[in-house]
Amino acid sequence: MKEIGIGVIGTAFMGKAHSIAYASAGTAFGGQLRPRLEMVCDQDPHIAETKRAEMGFARCTTDPMDVVNDPKVDLISICVPNSVHKEIAIAALAAGKHVWCEKPMSTNLSDSQAMVDAAAASDQKTIVGYNYIQNPLVHAARDMINEGVIGEVTGFFGVYDVDNEADPERPYSWRMNRELSGTGANADVMCHLVSVAHFMTGSNISRVVGEYDIVYPDRHDPKTNTRKTVDNDDVCMAIARFKSGIKGTLRVSRVAWGRKCGLSWEVHGSQGMIRFDQERLNELQLFTPSDDPRQQGFRTILSGPYHKPYDAFLPNAGHTLGYIDVKACELNQLLTTIEQGGQTWPSFADGLNIEKVMDAIDRSAMSGQWMDVE
Template sequence: MQSLGIGLIGTGFMGKAHAIAWANANRVLGGLPPVRLELLCDTPIEKAEAMAGQFGFARAIDDWRRLVDDPAVDVVSITTPNALHRPIAEAALAAGKHVWCEKPLGVTLADGEAMAAAAEASGRTTLVGYNYLRNPAFQHARRLIEEGRIGRLFHLRGFVDEDYQADGSLPWTWRSRRAEAGLGALGDIGVHLVSLLTGLGGPIVSVVAEAAAAYPTRPLPEGGEASVENEDIASALVRFEAGFHGTLVISRAAWGRKGSLGFEAHGTKGMIRFDQERLNELELYVAEGAKSEAGFRTILTSGEHPPYGAFCPAPGHSLGFNDLKVIEAGELLRTIAGGERARPDFAEALAIERVVYAMAESADRDGSRVAVSAMGG
C-alpha cells in the first residue's frame, strides 16, 4: 500500500495523543497504509523542533499554512485551540488533504456548517476526535441493545463531569471566552456525551435545557477579573427520534471528577450502565432467573470485544485513553485506503454539535423546548 505523509498541528495533550496514535496504529491493528511522520507545527520554532524530535517527525515548522501546502503531507491532524480548527481544516481540504480534527468543529455553529460543506465539496476523508465511541466496552453496549438483550430501550440517562474548572481561584483563560472557545462545558465535554447517547439511541430531535457559570468571573493573571462568557454546568431533558426521552447532566466544575463520562440505558428487560473512569468495565442487569440472585454483572473487556485483542491477549488487563486514539487513527487510515466510512466525519460531527447548540439556545430562552432541526441545516 502507498504510504501517507502525516502533518500534525499542535503538540499539547491531544497533539501528543495523535502522535502516539499515528506511530502505533499499524503496529497494533495491522493491514493499514503505512504512514510517514513528515511535518510537525507549533510555535515557537524551538518548541516545534524539540517536539518533532520527541514524537518522531522528520521536520518542524512554525506556520500551519506551509504545513497544509506541503506536498509531502497527505493527512493533517488538527489539535489546536478551537478558534483555529475552521481555517486550518478549510485550507487543508482545499489543498486536497484528508483531515483528522479534534472536537468541537469550531467556535460557532456556522463554523461547523462551513467545515462540513468544505469536506463534502473536497471529497476527502474527514474524522472528528470522538475517541470514546471506540471503546470496546461501549461498542459491546451497542451490540447488547441491538440484540435486544435489555429489551426495548425506553430511557437513556447520561452524565459527563470533570473538575478542571471547579476551583474558583483558577485564572481566566481562552476557555472562558466565546470568541476563542465557543460554548463552554457543552462544547468541550458535552459533545462527547451526546455522541455516546446518540450512538446508543439514535438522533435527538428536541431539548429542554438550563445552563450556568459556576463562577461568573475569574481572576486575570495581571490583576482584576474577567467575565466567564460560557457555561460551566448544564442539564437537559431530551427527546429521541425513536420516541423515548433521556436526561443529560454536564459539568466542568464537579470536584473529584476527572473523566466521568457515562450512561444508564434502561430497557424493558434490563439495564446497562457505564462510566468512562472505569473504561474497561460494563455493567449489565438482566431481569431473569431467581430474584434471590438478582443483581448487576460486571463485564471486563477482553478479546471478545474487538479490537481489544489487538492490544492485549489477556482479559481484564485494560486499555487506556491513548489506545482509543490508536483505534481512531486506524479507522481513518482504513477509510482512506478504501474501507468503510470513518465516523463521525465532519457531517456527523455537525449533527452532534447541533444538539448542544440547541441546549444553549433552550437555556437562553429560559428552558423553552428547542427543536434540533431549528439549529441550521
Template sequence: MTKRNNSIRIGMIGYQFMGKAHSHAYRDLPFYFDNPLTPELKVITGRNEDAVKVAKEKFGWEAYETDWRKVIERDDVDIVDIVTPNHTHAEIAIAAAEAGKHIITEKPLAMTVDEAKQMLSAVEKNGVKHMICHNYRFVPAVQFAKKLIDQGKIGRIFHYRANYLQDFIIDPNFPLVWRLKKEISGSGALGDIGAHSLDLARFLIGEFSEVTATMETFVKQRPIGEMTGGLSAKGDSSKMGEVTVDDAVAIIARFENGALGTFEATRFAGGNRNKNKFEINGEKGSIRWDMENMNNMEVYFADDNEGEQGFRLINCTEEVHPYAGAYWPAGHIIGYEHTFIHLIDEFLRGIAEDYQPAPNFEDGVRNQVLLEAIEKSTEERSWVKIK
C-alpha cells in the first residue's frame, strides 16, 4: 500500500463512545505533535446506517460502511481501529492482520486467552504493528510516576493499591445492555474497568505471580435495553433479562518482585463517576494518583528532612513532564481526551519508525491471562498462579 504525503489512512470499526474518543485523537494529533505520519479519516463503520452516517459527519470521516469486511478489503486503509463490543475483536483483528493492516483495538483484547493468543499470532505472522487501548498509561502524571520508579526514587516496592470505582449501573432499572452480557463482554467490572487497573500495575511495577479474588453480581435481572452514547442507556421495563457478569470484583495479588497488590473494581460505588486511582508504597517513598484529578500526582520521599516529611502535590503540566511540553504553559491542565492523542502518537511513530509500540497484543494476552485467573480463583475460592 502506498501513502500520499506521509499520510496514514484509517478505517474505524464502531462509532460510539470510543469511536468518538479515537476520532478526536486522530484529528487533534497533528495540532499538538510533530508525528512523522498524518492520519486520514477514510471510513467509519456501524450496523445502524442512520447512526453511523451521523457519526461520519460529526467526527469528520470521508465515508461510512455498514459491513466491517468492506473496510478491511479497501486498498486505501492502512490501519484498522476496532472500537466494537468485546466479542467481535478477535474476528475483526485476525482478518485485518491477514489483509496486512496495522491494528489498534479497545480493551480487553479478546473474550478468552485462546482468542487473545490467536490475535497475537496473526499480527506477528503478518508483520503488522498492533496496540491495545490502555489509554491511562498515557496520562502525563502516570508516565512521570513510571520515570520516578525506574530511577529508583521510591526504592523497593512493597505495595500496589488500586481502586477503579464507578456508579453508572447502581440503579436496578438501568437496562441490560451489552456490557452486562457475558456472551458479548466476557466479564463485567473485571474486564471493563479492572483490566485498566491490572494493566497500570504491570506497566508501573511488573508482572503478577499469583492472584486470589471474589466477585459479586448485586442486581441479577434488569430491563432489556441498549447503549445510547457514553455510559447512558435506554430500556423496556416490561421485558427483563438476566445479568450474567460481575458488578464488582476484589483482588489480592502477589508480584514477581515480591510486592503485594490489592485491587477493587466496581460499578456500584455511589458518587464515584470514574475514580481510577492507585497508591504505590516503597522503601524510599510513595506515589498516589487519581484519574478524577489526572494532572496531579502526590509523592512522598522518606529522605526529606524530619518535620518536613509528607505527601507533596506535583501538577504534571511543566515542560519536564511527559507530553506536557506539547500543550500549554504550566498549570494549564489537559483532559481525558488527550490520553488517546498520546496513545495514537505512539502508535503512528511505531509504524513510521518500524518498532513495535506498547501496550500491544502481547500485553493484551498477559492481561487476558490475569482476567481468566481471577475468574478461576473466584470459582475455586483459591490462589491461582499466573503462568
C-alpha cells in the first residue's frame, strides 16, 4: 500500500468537504493509494491551526505556496476564491503536484486556458470539482442512455435554483463582484448544469443565446458600511444547441427562495425520458412506454449496490448516500487515475469546455445575440 501526501488550501465549506473525503476514501474504496493529510492552509493563522487539529492534518500554514512547495505534498485541493485558482494551480503543476480544483476553474477563459496549458505540459492529473455528476445513480442514468433505454436523445432541459443570496439583506460578498468571482449565478451555478448537460448527453454545447437578471442591484457591505453595486448576475437563462444536433434550455438562480440545492434535469429520448432532482439524490425517475395504458407513468428507481460504486459504502438499496459520499466518489476517480493511469472527467481540459459555454452565455447576455461556443 502506498500513501499520497495531501494539501488542502482553504478551510471553509468546500475545504472541509475535501478533507472529509480524503479521510474517508481509503475506508470506503480500499485501493493501494491512501491519502495522508499533510498540510492545510487558511489565511487566518488561528483558523488554520483550529482546522488542522479538527481535520487531522500534520501541519498548517497561512501561505498557499507553503503547500505547493512542500516535498511531502503530492496532491493539492484548491478550495479558495476563483480569482486565485490560476496562480495556485499552475504553481502546483510546475512543482509536480496533482490538482483537485473546485469549480469554476477561474474567473475568465484566459486564466483557465493557462491552467489547461500547464496541465498539458505536466505529467500530473487534474480534476475539476463538478461533484453532482459523480453520483453513482447519475452514472447509472448515463449508462442507460448510452444503452438506448430511452432511445435516441432528443433534448436536455435543466434548472439549478438555490437561495444562497435570496435574502435582500444578505451582505455584499466577493461572489457578487465580476473581478473576484467572474459572472454570478452563471459562474457559480450554471457551470454545474452545463457539466451535467455535457456528461449526460455525451455532446458539448456549441451555440447559445443567454439572458441575465440582477434582482438585487446593490447590497450592504459591512466592511465599508456602504451600499455596493452588484455587477454580476443573480439569474441566468440560456437556450442551447448541442454539437449532436439536439437542443435544450438551461436556467439557474442564486435568489430562489426555498431552493437549497434545486438542481433538476431531464434527458428526453425518442423512447422515453430520464429525470433527476439533486434534492432527492438517491432517486431516479424513468419513463418508458408500456403497451398497457394503465401502466404508463414514471418509475422511481432507488439507488443501491448495483449502481456502482454505491456498494463501496452500503450493501443495501434505499439506505441513501450523501453529499460527502459523492465527493469521495469524485476523489476515488482521481486517486484511481493517479494509481492506474487514464483520464479523469472533468479534467482541466473538460472544465475549459464547460467554461467556454458560460463565456458564450455571458457574451450573449451582454449583446442580446446568439453566440458560438469558441
